[in-house]
Amino acid sequence: MNALTHAAILKTGRYQGVRIDAGEAETARSLHRFMLRLRMCEEALAREYHPADEMRCPVHFCIGQEAVPAALSLLLNDDDYLFCHHRSHGYYLAKSAPMEALFAELYGKATGANGGLAGSQDISFPARNFYSGAILAGAAAISTGAALGFQLKGTQQVAVAGFGESATDEGIFWEAINYAAVAKLPVVFVCENNNYSVFSPQLKRQALDNLSARVATFGMRSTALFGNDAMEAHRVLGKEIALSRAGRGPAFVEAYTYRWSGHYGPESDDLVGYRDAAEIEAWKRNCPISLLEDVMRVRDLIKPGDRESLVIEAQSAINRCFQFAKSSPFPDAPDWKALNFSPDSPLADKFLVEVELANFDAHQEAEQARGY
Ligand SMILES: Cc1ncc(C[n+]2csc(CCOP(=O)(O)OP(=O)(O)O)c2C)c(N)n1
Ligand SMILES: [Mg+2]
Structure with missing residues (x-):
């Protein structure tokens, strides 16, 4: 693959680069299990959203973008902090916040992660040091502040910011990376570049699609990767988080990926005409779960029946979460x-x-x- 851009990825066809190196078999299994559970969770929520209209908050699904949260789920310590944007569910689960409190939050119930008052795009779970927020680039600025706190206190904690490429349309993103680089803060900025800000492609908003190169000019380690390769995401993020934890300053990781869902809600928004069917199909052929699963099969890391068992396990957890959310009480008027x-x-x-x-x-x- 040439310099990574959305156009170059589309020309390449199906990605062939997934590697499972020596000692990575267990990592592959964990990434696969996390991605499958996240995909099923999002698809189940999307299916349930409208028929009953019981979830009354806007939801930004992350179907197709499971690899980065899966990688983070294996890399962050309990006392690390994760701040993210509106497309929050993968990050929430990556920080091991409980799935039933996510579902109950979407249903506006008192048992939700925030007592039903935050909804999907502002959900947080303070006991797991997880916070999302709908203000674009907020996660970049807040993680920088958290990382300054870690540095002042001399802890070994790392802050991670997860956001889309449209956060880089905001001035405060560039202020945050500038300050993080100058002060050598323990923060890792993870940009899931899915090309779109709602309906606008990156090249209609920015003259160049070379974010990782631009960030490097601020004096920060900066890497672009094919973001549907969960193994590579795990390796790169693992290295950068470890370096930041060891006092080597911040890093930026740009993960090229794609959302299959509409920008928000369960319906497709493709009728608007902002992307064509061939592009969506090309990215579906690069599904992060099947890319990994195919290599796992060749390597005999997934046996017949394994996937079915994982599906049954995830489905019963999802059923329990719906049951919990629907049967929980609404909060009192605050x-x-x-x-x-x-x-x-x-x-x-x-x-x-x-x-x-x-x-x-x-x-x-x-x-x-x-x-x-
Ligand atoms: C400061 C600010 N400006 C505008 C918006 C409206 N808005 C919500 S989501 C979104 C697009 C976000 O795109 P991106 O950051 O690439 O994330 P993606 O939705 O693609 O995952 C916009 C413009 C906002 N939430 N915050
Ligand atoms: Mg985007």
């Missing part, structure tokens, strides 16, 4: 102050109180003059 105020951030709380007391809308000019 008090907005209790949601927004925290003893951990007294200064922010003080500003919130002042804005409320000043009746912000009615006295906007006066508020702006005071300059906060």
Whole structure:
């Protein structure tokens, strides 16, 4: 494959580069199991979304993009932090946050990861150091701040930011990588480049599709890889996370991949005409699960019946999650102050109180003059 770009990948056809090196058999099995479970989880949620209309939050499915979360699921320590964007479910599961609390969150239930108040694109699971957020490039900036904290405290923790290539349309992405590189922070930026920001391809938003080369000019280790090769994603991310943990500063990893789903929700959005059927088919031939599975079969790492057992195991977990979510109670109506105020951030709380007391809308000019 030439320099990695979406156009070059489409010309190459089916990817032939999946390797399972000596000592990697168990890694291959774990990556395969994680990807299959994530795929089935997303497909089940997509199937259930509309018939009953019981999930009332926007959901961005990650079908087709299972390899990066699978790799991260094997690489992060319990005390590492993972921050990600709106396409959050793979990352949530990568940090071993419980699947039933994900489902209950989508159903808006009190037993959800955030008591049913965050939904899919802002879900977090603080006990596992996992946070998502809908503001593009937020994960890049917040991980940089978390990594600064680790450096100041002298811990061995690493922060990982997971986001799409459209985060790099935002100014704060470049500020974050600049600061992380200057301060040599323990943070790894993982960009899942699926070419699209909603309906816009990268080359309509940026003059060049050479993100990893541009990031390298900030003085940061930077790698591009075929992001549907879970083994390679695991090797590259493993190396970069280990280097960052050892005090060697930040890294950027650009994983070329593709979402089969529409931008959000269970329906296809292909009617809009922003991508053609041949492109989708080409990427489906490069399914991260089947690319790995084919090599595992040749290497005799997956025996007849193994896949079926994994499917049965995942399906019964998914059924239990639906049952849990549907039978859980809704939360009580929340008090907005209790949601927004925290003893951990007294200064922010003080500003919130002042804005409320000043009746912000009615006295906007006066508020702006005071300059906060
Ligand atoms: C700061 C900001 N601007 C715009 C949006 C609206 N928005 C939501 S998702 C999205 C596209 C994101 O594309 P990308 O980052 O490549 O991730 P993908 O959806 O492809 O996984 C946009 C523009 C937003 N959430 N935040
Ligand atoms: Mg994208």
